[in-house]
Amino acid sequence: MPIELYRAAFAYPDGSPALSSVTLRVGDGERLAIVGQNGAGKTTTVKLMNGLLKPTHGEVRVDGVLTTDRTTAQIARIVGYVFQNPDDQLFASDVRTEIEYLPRHLGWPDEMRTERVERAIDITGIRPHLDANPKDLPMAIRKFVAIAAVLVGACRYIVLDEPTAGLDARGLDLLRSMLDHLRDDGTAVVTITHDMRFVIDTFDRVVAMADGTVIADGRCADVFADDEVLHRARIKRLIVAQIARDLELSRTALTVDDVVALVP
Amino acid sequence: MSTATLAEVAETYRHPESLGNFLRDRNPITLLVALVSLAVVAAAVPGLITPFAVCAVFVLLAFAGGVGPAYTATYLKLWAVVGFILFLLRALLLDGEHVYFTFGNLQVTAEGVYEGLRFAAVVMAICGAVTLFFALVTMRRLMLALEMRGVSPRASYVLLASFQSMTDLGATAKVVLDAQKARGIETEGGLITRAKAFFPVLAPVFLSAMTATEERAIALDARAFNSPAAHSHLVQLPRTATWEWLAAGLFAAVATACVMGRFLGWL
Amino acid sequence: MALASLRDVRFTYAYSDRPALDGITLEIESGMVHGIVGLNASGKTTLCSLIRGIVPHFHKGELEGSVEILGRDLLEWDPAELSRTIGCVFDNPFTQISGIRETVFEEIALGLENLGTPRAEMIERVERVVEQLGIEALVRKNPNGLSGGQRQKVAFASIIAMDADVIVIDEPTSQLDPDATDAVFGIIADLKAQGKSIVLVEHKIDLLAEYADRLTVLRAGRIVTTGAARDVLTSDELIAAEVPVPEVTELSRRLDAIGRPFVRTPITSAEAAAAVSARIQEASNAH
Numbered sequence: 001m002p003i004e005l006y007r008a009a010f011a012y013p014d015g016s017p018a019l020s021s022v023t024l025r026v027g028d029g030e031r032l033a034i035v036g037q038n039g040a041g042k043t044t045t046v047k048l049m050n051g052l053l054k055p056t057h058g059e060v061r062v063d064g065v066l067t068t069d070r071t072t073a074q075i076a077r078i079v080g081y082v083f084q085n086p087d088d089q090l091f092a093s094d095v096r097t098e099i100e101y102l103p104r105h106l107g108w109p110d111e112m113r114t115e116r117v118e119r120a121i122d123i124t125g126i127r128p129h130l131d132a133n134p135k136d137l138p139m140a141i142r143k144f145v146a147i148a149a150v151l152v153g154a155c156r157y158i159v160l161d162e163p164t165a166g167l168d169a170r171g172l173d174l175l176r177s178m179l180d181h182l183r184d185d186g187t188a189v190v191t192i193t194h195d196m197r198f199v200i201d202t203f204d205r206v207v208a209m210a211d212g213t214v215i216a217d218g219r220c221a222d223v224f225a226d227d228e229v230l231h232r233a234r235i236k237r238l239i240v241a242q243i244a245r246d247l248e249l250s251r252t253a254l255t256v257d258d259v260v261a262l263v264p
Numbered sequence: 265m266s267t268a269t270l271a272e273v274a275e276t277y278r279h280p281e282s283l284g285n286f287l288r289d290r291n292p293i294t295l296l297v298a299l300v301s302l303a304v305v306a307a308a309v310p311g312l313i314t315p316f317a318v319c320a321v322f323v324l325l326a327f328a329g330g331v332g333p334a335y336t337a338t339y340l341k342l343w344a345v346v347g348f349i350l351f352l353l354r355a356l357l358l359d360g361e362h363v364y365f366t367f368g369n370l371q372v373t374a375e376g377v378y379e380g381l382r383f384a385a386v387v388m389a390i391c392g393a394v395t396l397f398f399a400l401v402t403m404r405r406l407m408l409a410l411e412m413r414g415v416s417p418r419a420s421y422v423l424l425a426s427f428q429s430m431t432d433l434g435a436t437a438k439v440v441l442d443a444q445k446a447r448g449i450e451t452e453g454g455l456i457t458r459a460k461a462f463f464p465v466l467a468p469v470f471l472s473a474m475t476a477t478e479e480r481a482i483a484l485d486a487r488a489f490n491s492p493a494a495h496s497h498l499v500q501l502p503r504t505a506t507w508e509w510l511a512a513g514l515f516a517a518v519a520t521a522c523v524m525g526r527f528l529g530w531l
Numbered sequence: 532m533a534l535a536s537l538r539d540v541r542f543t544y545a546y547s548d549r550p551a552l553d554g555i556t557l558e559i560e561s562g563m564v565h566g567i568v569g570l571n572a573s574g575k576t577t578l579c580s581l582i583r584g585i586v587p588h589f590h591k592g593e594l595e596g597s598v599e600i601l602g603r604d605l606l607e608w609d610p611a612e613l614s615r616t617i618g619c620v621f622d623n624p625f626t627q628i629s630g631i632r633e634t635v636f637e638e639i640a641l642g643l644e645n646l647g648t649p650r651a652e653m654i655e656r657v658e659r660v661v662e663q664l665g666i667e668a669l670v671r672k673n674p675n676g677l678s679g680g681q682r683q684k685v686a687f688a689s690i691i692a693m694d695a696d697v698i699v700i701d702e703p704t705s706q707l708d709p710d711a712t713d714a715v716f717g718i719i720a721d722l723k724a725q726g727k728s729i730v731l732v733e734h735k736i737d738l739l740a741e742y743a744d745r746l747t748v749l750r751a752g753r754i755v756t757t758g759a760a761r762d763v764l765t766s767d768e769l770i771a772a773e774v775p776v777p778e779v780t781e782l783s784r785r786l787d788a789i790g791r792p793f794v795r796t797p798i799t800s801a802e803a804a805a806a807v808s809a810r811i812q813e814a815s816n817a818h
Binding site for chain 3: 039084138140165166169170238243246249257259260264
Binding site for chain 2: 090105
């Protein structure tokens with residue numbers, strides 16, 4: 001069952017609007033990237049998806065149930081959300097305890113707990129750090145610990161807020177292999193990011209936002225071919241793709257590989 | 265916002281900062297002296313009229329300072345809770361000769377009621393002075409006035425930063441609460457549910473506060489905070505006129521006279 | 532005079548048993564943008580801290596070898612004087628807001644107040660830096676209520692306003708969107724044009740390729756390679772240090788691999804556009 005936003009709007013208690021109207025559907029096992037300028041409404045949109053915010057107008061449904069009818073924690077068991085800053089989420093004095101917290105909190109049987117914990121550890125590649133205190137680990141590793149602590153739940157959707165910020169090449173590789181893993185076991189991924197190379201390399205579907213609404217939603221190739229959308233969302237194509245376009249080699253080239261094939 | 269408004273904002277700093285209200289534009293120090301003096305008078309002069317009158321004066325001053333409705337609401341709440349309890353304790357527990365009525369082994373006497381009223385009014389006059397002061401003066405204006413009179417920027421930083429850190433802790437707690445909800449930890453509901461979520465929320469809040477302190481110290485040093493040069497100030501308070509210092513002195517003198525009068529038995 | 536001159540430097544934090552920097556010999560020239568790249572925990576931030584004197588003045592540890600900053604031994608510098616001489620923007624935007632000022636305008640002025648700058652000049656400088664960064668909309672706001680990206684811009688503005696000759700910048704764009712990132716790099720270019728020296732840690736290699744004059748690549752606390760940006764970006768050591776190459780350089784490498792190399796490996800988008808354009812020309816001439 002999907003996540004569905006239908007004309008969802010959100011305004012802060014002081015009346016300032018964060019989202020004017022968003023209609024968006026995320027299917028089971030799908031993965032998509034939400035892009036746009038700071039303040040375009042990306043974070044508000046994903047917070048609506050897992051009930052951290054409830055729409056002030058319109059509807060948001062998860063598995064067919066309105067988010068206004070459930071608590072955030074209940075929705076979060078279906079739609080997990082990893083905050084940009086892992087320090088907001090980590091509290092235990094060692095990594096293993098941190099990851100086992102949710103299963104224990106929910107009182108899962110030992111067997112199920114072990115299975116989910118092991119899976120989360122494998123997917124995020126944090127096995128070497130299980131006994132470390134999260135606060136002694138570098139930021140990039142803490143990020144993966146925070147992801148594991150959410151993945152350990154039974155959520156079928158996972159929201160990642162700026163997962164590439166501060167990651168080096170090694171961290172990026174790990175992130176990509178984690179995403180492949182999640183695709184294989186059918187977990188849907190929604191990510192907010194400013195990193196267009198990550199979007200183009202990793203996501204088929206991209207949602208561009210500006211001024212509190214969705215201005216484009218489709219395949220990367222189509223969204224990045226539209227100058228008007230790129231301008232409004234204040235995003236750019238890859239440098240090499242832009243060169244190919246400027247030199248009229250192609251209007252749809254997306255990746256470095258595409259351009260390699262085009263250079264005479 | 266256009267550059268024209270940037271210029272407007274910049275322009276406001278070229279002049280002494282006026283809040284557009286006679287009372288609130290006074291030097292925080294003279295204001296503090298005057299208010300404390302009033303509270304001292306309320307405590308020093310015997311009888312019921314003075315402390316009650318001082319309390320009434322505070323409300324009038326609040327209206328003069330443009331914070332009347334909000335201040336009156338807070339002050340009445342204080343009266344209803346703190347004032348009333350203080351009154352009850354005295355009125356019920358103090359012995360006396362003129363008994364109004366008794367229930368159980370409690371006696372309500374004329375002396376008790378009088379002492380209760382006086383005690384409540386005096387304490388509320390002191391509370392009133394403090395709350396009115398902070399209703400009229402921001403911490404930042406007070407610290408600025410103190411810095412102008414030689415208090416070190418370091419001391420004023422510590423005070424201002426501790427006030428801010430209370431707000432910051434609250435804000436971090438809210439983010440952390442959201443972050444824990446978002447991973448499926450129930451934080452809404454009954455007492456047990458809330459108690460279970462206590463640690464996951466509290467630990468990150470304090471951990472981040474601790475690491476933040478060290479980083480803040482280094483970041484502040486990068487802003488030349490430890491520079492030996494005499495600091496200058498962007499915001500300027502209106503010049504404090506001589507009459508204002510004199511008036512503050514007069515207030516202090518009257519208060520001192522009342523205290524002396526009390527001790528020497530004139531009052 | 533060199534901005535920093537390090538000879539055989541090894542530094543170990545007091546709480547650690549492994550050196551954070553080891554065998555570092557490096558000359559950082561003045562008047563340039565000097566980029567530092569490497570994996571996380573490769574010693575980039577420690578190197579910045581050393582140039583700024585935070586190590587070993589604030590973070591204690593064992594320092595071996597010699598470090599000269601602007602011709603004077605690091606240990607002879609008065610920490611307060613050094614912090615005034617070398618501006619520093621840190622990577623965490625949340626701990627760089629002082630917490631004691633009520634508007635962004637006042638926040639940016641704080642450093643100037645501490646330096647004792649006269650009010651008129653202070654206002655002028657704050658205005659200028661606000662315009663440069665395009666944060667006019669923020670000046671009236673309370674800095675304690677800003678988002679991460681907004682704080683990062685304010686923190687940057689606060690240091691730029693102090694007008695130090697040397698500025699060390701640690702990942703200034705981690706929380707920024709592409710527009711704001713471009714604005715920050717535009718300012719870095721401006722600062723260089725004014726003759727300032729900049730030391731810059733940044734993961735966005737495409738931007739470093741556009742703006743950096745020299746690059747140092749670190750790995751596990753050691754220098755892998757250092758030199759002119761072009762030489763470093765086209766070297767194999769970059770790949771060995773697991774640092775990504777710029778997109779346009781990657782394009783060139785791929786073309787190389789299939790036997791159709793460019794005459795000269797491009798590192799900036801302008802160079803790449805020129806190289807591709809030349810090839811198109813060639814192809815049409817051949818027909």
